Amino acid sequence: MLSYATRRLLGAIPTLFIIITLVFFMMRLAPGGPFDAQRRLPPEIELNVKAAYNLDKPVYQQYFIYLGKLAHGDLGPSYKSKDFSVNDLIADGLPVSARLGLAAIFFAILVGLAMGTMAALRQNKASDYSVMFIAMIGITIPTFVMAPILTLIFGVYGVSLFGYDLSLPVGGWSGGALRNMILPVFVLALPQIAYIARITRGSMIEALHSNYVRTARAKGLSSIQIVLRHAMRAAVLPLVSYLGPAIAGILTGSLIVEQIFGIPGIGRYFVQGALNRDYTLVSGVLIYYATFVILLNLAADLLYAYLDPRVRYAR
Amino acid sequence: MSVATDRTVELMSRTLDVKGRSLWEDARRRLFRNRAAVVSIIVLGIIALLALVGPFLLAYPFDAQDYDVVSCAPDWWPDPAVLCYAGGSHWFGTDSVGRDLLVRTLYGARVSLAVGLIATLVSLIIGVAYGATAGYLGGRIDELMMRFVDVLYSIPYIFLVIILMVIFNRNFFLLFVAIGAVEWLTMSRIVRGQTLSIKQKEFIEAARASGVNGFGIITRHIIPNVFGPVIVYVTLTVPASILAESFLSFLGLGIQEPLTSWGVLISEGANQMETAPWMLIFPALFMAITLFCFNFIGDGLRDALDPKDR
Numbered sequence: 001m002l003s004y005a006t007r008r009l010l011g012a013i014p015t016l017f018i019i020i021t022l023v024f025f026m027m028r029l030a031p032g033g034p035f036d037a038q039r040r041l042p043p044e045i046e047l048n049v050k051a052a053y054n055l056d057k058p059v060y061q062q063y064f065i066y067l068g069k070l071a072h073g074d075l076g077p078s079y080k081s082k083d084f085s086v087n088d089l090i091a092d093g094l095p096v097s098a099r100l101g102l103a104a105i106f107f108a109i110l111v112g113l114a115m116g117t118m119a120a121l122r123q124n125k126a127s128d129y130s131v132m133f134i135a136m137i138g139i140t141i142p143t144f145v146m147a148p149i150l151t152l153i154f155g156v157y158g159v160s161l162f163g164y165d166l167s168l169p170v171g172g173w174s175g176g177a178l179r180n181m182i183l184p185v186f187v188l189a190l191p192q193i194a195y196i197a198r199i200t201r202g203s204m205i206e207a208l209h210s211n212y213v214r215t216a217r218a219k220g221l222s223s224i225q226i227v228l229r230h231a232m233r234a235a236v237l238p239l240v241s242y243l244g245p246a247i248a249g250i251l252t253g254s255l256i257v258e259q260i261f262g263i264p265g266i267g268r269y270f271v272q273g274a275l276n277r278d279y280t281l282v283s284g285v286l287i288y289y290a291t292f293v294i295l296l297n298l299a300a301d302l303l304y305a306y307l308d309p310r311v312r313y314a315r
Numbered sequence: 316m317s318v319a320t321d322r323t324v325e326l327m328s329r330t331l332d333v334k335g336r337s338l339w340e341d342a343r344r345r346l347f348r349n350r351a352a353v354v355s356i357i358v359l360g361i362i363a364l365l366a367l368v369g370p371f372l373l374a375y376p377f378d379a380q381d382y383d384v385v386s387c388a389p390d391w392w393p394d395p396a397v398l399c400y401a402g403g404s405h406w407f408g409t410d411s412v413g414r415d416l417l418v419r420t421l422y423g424a425r426v427s428l429a430v431g432l433i434a435t436l437v438s439l440i441i442g443v444a445y446g447a448t449a450g451y452l453g454g455r456i457d458e459l460m461m462r463f464v465d466v467l468y469s470i471p472y473i474f475l476v477i478i479l480m481v482i483f484n485r486n487f488f489l490l491f492v493a494i495g496a497v498e499w500l501t502m503s504r505i506v507r508g509q510t511l512s513i514k515q516k517e518f519i520e521a522a523r524a525s526g527v528n529g530f531g532i533i534t535r536h537i538i539p540n541v542f543g544p545v546i547v548y549v550t551l552t553v554p555a556s557i558l559a560e561s562f563l564s565f566l567g568l569g570i571q572e573p574l575t576s577w578g579v580l581i582s583e584g585a586n587q588m589e590t591a592p593w594m595l596i597f598p599a600l601f602m603a604i605t606l607f608c609f610n611f612i613g614d615g616l617r618d619a620l621d622p623k624d625r
Contacts, residue, residue, distance in 0.1 A: 015465070015466045015469055018463075018466045019466060019469070019470065023478065026478060026479075026482055027478075027481075027482070029482060136607075136610075139610075140603060140606045140607050140610060141603050141606075142558055142561065142562070142602075142606075144561070144562065144565045144578075144581060144582070144585070145581060145595075145599045145602070145603065147585075148581075148584070148585035148588050148595055148599075149595070149599070151588075152588050152589070152592065152595075248471040249471075251471055252471045252473050252474075252562075255473070255562075255566065256562070256565065256566070259566060260585065270474075270477075271566050271567075271568075274477050274478075274480070274481050274566075274568055275566075275567055275568065277481055279481070282477070282478060282481055283478075286470065286474055286478060289470065289471070289474060290469060290470045293469055293470065293471065294469050297469070
């Protein structure tokens with residue numbers, strides 16, 4: 001197990017290296033320098049600016065300088081937000097994005113698991129069909145349609161139930177107040193809820209038809225015990241391998257959600273950077289995300305190997 | 316075999332009029348028995364037809380601004396306060412600079428469907444060529460080529476498209492190519508897997524024995540045989556591409572004004588939805604229906620081409 005983990009960790013290094021190289025040279029291939037759009041500078045000042053950002057050196061030298069700084073965890077300065085380095089911007093957005101993303105993934109797993117299990121227990125009945133219909137909607141209707149519609153219902157028109165006002169703020173973060181988090185987290189989690197419910201339903205149905213569940217039933221265990229202690233264990237395994245794609249989906253969704261709800265996270269910096277053609281910011285955030293996704297996939301694989309004794313990563 | 320049995324067989328086949336059932340014929344029959352898929356094909360056909368001919372039939376050009384009818388509700392809108400009676404009829408209302416929303420929605424349908432088709436075509440060409448080559452050559456080269464796919468897989472693909480759009484500076488045509496150039500990864504994996512199993516078959520050996528070269532074997536014998544799974548994946552790539560384009564356009568990184576797509580319209584609509592919800596509702600509805608249809612067709616095709624449930 002330990003040797004498997006080390007091998008996988010070492011295997012991630014070339015992957016990351018290739019991504020960094022690819023991103024760096026793609027950015028340098030882009031037509032126009034980062035300061036072209038501004039008002040023309042006198043030549044000597046322009047030279048100074050370029051020297052400050054190492055842009056006067058040949059590309060291969062820039063590449064090694066960039067790699068060297070990366071090795072120290074330095075993603076370089078932001079070309080457009082003058083007084084900030086990319087690290088500053090990421091550090092600024094990270095707590096917000098992390099809180100949003102973690103809340104979304106936990107919510108998605110909790111609700112998806114419950115919905116999928118319910119559908120599996122009532123297979124081919126009305127509640128099964130309605131769960132699968134909700135899942136279909138969650139998968140087909142994109143985040144950027146769902147978010148405005150929900151804002152319209154809960155934020156603009158306002159909803160009240162039994163005299164309670166259920167309306168929610170349409171945007172802003174307010175330091176992560178619960179009221180401000182409900183809509184973004186829900187919108188972010190919805191597609192993942194849908195996928196998780198579908199996966200859980202499938203694996204749960206399979207588990208419920210397996211021999212050991214029949215044995216448990218024959219032993220006289222209550223159905224709650226059977227579902228929670230026996231079937232659930234087998235049913236959550238496919239979810240572990242879905243964790244990687246789920247995180248990727250949440251990262252992608254966060255670009256939209258942070259934009260729509262005006263949440264000051266990394267995703268918004270990334271989009272702003274892309275709109276302003278802030279090369280260092282965009283490549284810095286991308287490298288950061290790639291590292292994150294690779295490590296998380298690795299963690300999911302290790303967790304899978306740990307949970308499923310049948311998996312032996314020999315060789 | 317004796318002459319008598321030969322004759323019997325001939326007679327029987329003449330009287331029974333036996334026809335062979337090819338895989339495709341079977342698949343088509345099963346597909347047309349799937350009601351959701353058939354309805355989806357019809358609805359999609361109608362949307363495509365509307366997108367093609369609609370803008371010619373309507374009285375308004377897609378980019379004509381009319382400041383007398385800014386943000387007008389559709390003619391039949393229940394709330395009379397937001398209606399304006401000047402200047403013709405607008406079934407879907409108008410946008411914030413007075414452009415007819417029906418024309419723009421149909422025009423957006425053109426762009427979105429075109430993105431879906433062109434990006435899918437690009438991903439099809441790259442994915443099939445790459446996957447078939449890797450699978451056919453095998454060994455070291457295969458390992459290297461698929462390792463590269465794995466590396467690209469580790470980043471969520473929309474981020475790659477965004478990088479490409481930053482580099483190309485939001486060029487309209489390159490947007491199509493950029494989406495296709497990122498969507499080919501799964502396609503190449505599918506094709507490679509199929510190729511690995513097909514190249515062990517006898518007919519490949521026969522082709523090689525009769526002197527066909529590697530290129531000929533890939534193009535004439537392998538690619539036609541991976542068609543089944545590929546076509547299923549194509550029907551899933553089209554909506555994925557439409558979604559990717561809308562995603563980018565929503566963020567302002569895709570199609571630029573005055574050209575439009577569903578993503579652009581939804582983005583504008585989302586900004587105006589408090590005062591003019593029709594600007595959001597119609598493009599969103601069109602897009603959702605289209606995505607639903609492609610998903611149903613994909614599911615139907617997958618079931619139809621699955622030889623297990625004949």
